[in-house]
Amino acid sequence: QSALTQPASVSGSPGQSITISCIGSSSDVGLYNFVSWYQQHPDTAPKLIIYDVSNRPSGVSNRFSGSKSGNTASLTISGLLADDEADYYCSSYTSTGTLLFGGGTKLTVL
Amino acid sequence: QVQLQQWGPGVLKPSETLSLTCAVYGGSFSEYYWSWIRQSPGKGLEWIGEINNSGSAKYNPSLKRRVTILLDKSKNQFSLKLSSVTAADTAIFYCARRVDNAGSDFYMDVWGKGTTVTVSS
Numbered sequence: 001q002s003a004l005t006q007p008a009s010v011s012g013s014p015g016q017s018i019t020i021s022c023i024g025s026s027s028d029v030g031l032y033n034f035v036s037w038y039q040q041h042p043d044t045a046p047k048l049i050i051y052d053v054s055n056r057p058s059g060v061s062n063r064f065s066g067s068k069s070g071n072t073a074s075l076t077i078s079g080l081l082a083d084d085e086a087d088y089y090c091s092s093y094t095s096t097g098t099l100l101f102g103g104g105t106k107l108t109v110l
Numbered sequence: 111q112v113q114l115q116q117w118g119p120g121v122l123k124p125s126e127t128l129s130l131t132c133a134v135y136g137g138s139f140s141e142y143y144w145s146w147i148r149q150s151p152g153k154g155l156e157w158i159g160e161i162n163n164s165g166s167a168k169y170n171p172s173l174k175r176r177v178t179i180l181l182d183k184s185k186n187q188f189s190l191k192l193s194s195v196t197a198a199d200t201a202i203f204y205c206a207r208r209v210d211n212a213g214s215d216f217y218m219d220v221w222g223k224g225t226t227v228t229v230s231s
Contacts, residue, residue: 001170001171001172003154032216034215034216034217036216036217036218038155038218045204045221045222045223045224046147046155046204046218046221047221048217048218048219051209051215051217051219052215052217057219089154089155091155091157091217093216096171097168098157098168098169098170098171099145099157099160099216100157101147101154101155101156101157102154103154104154104155
């Protein structure tokens with residue numbers, strides 16, 4: 001199983017919007033709406049920010065939004081804040097009943 | 111407020127068996143799946159496997175030969191065993207709660223703080 005494909009890094013200025021892509025296949029991202037996104041600050045555990053493609057857990061800012069088209073899922077962060085600087089990981093359920101993560105994207109807020 | 115507290119040895123020698131335990135505090139144990147995820151130094155997340163309340167486990171195919179995940183419902187704990195470790199198994203290991211909702215969801219909403227495991231001779 002190969003990891004889902006994410007850009008290694010993205011950057012944006014405070015107040016701007018950025019989008020992180022997550023490319024899978026017809027056996028995972030394209031087949032199920034079980035895509036989730038996690039934010040990880042240095043030396044901390046990942047935190048769930050989006051589940052089931054576009055749902056936000058309670059307490060997560062509405063500046064975070066998710067979507068999916070075909071085999072590609074996307075995470076958009078609007079109104080960038082300094083605290084958004086972190087690593088972001090997508091994940092998807094697969095047709096073999098397992099879970100696949102993306103390689104991670106480092107977001108830099110300029 | 112659900113909390114996951116995990117523990118286990120931080121250093122192992124090659125060929126030994128890694129053994130980690132995760133205790134669940136403050137929430138239902140039976141309604142969820144219980145997962146292990148690892149993160150190698152400077153690398154991304156890798157799903158190791160999970161177990162449900164019935165004791166049925168699923169594993170990452172790349173690790174399946176060496177992994178066992180067990181459940182202890184009497185203590186609200188689950189554990190990970192990874193045999194024949196090598197330096198490539200050096201990583202931070204996380205336990206996590208996986209939401210299922212009768213098959214209509216699949217995501218980890220609560221995570222442990224992580225345990226750093228180093229394999230070195």
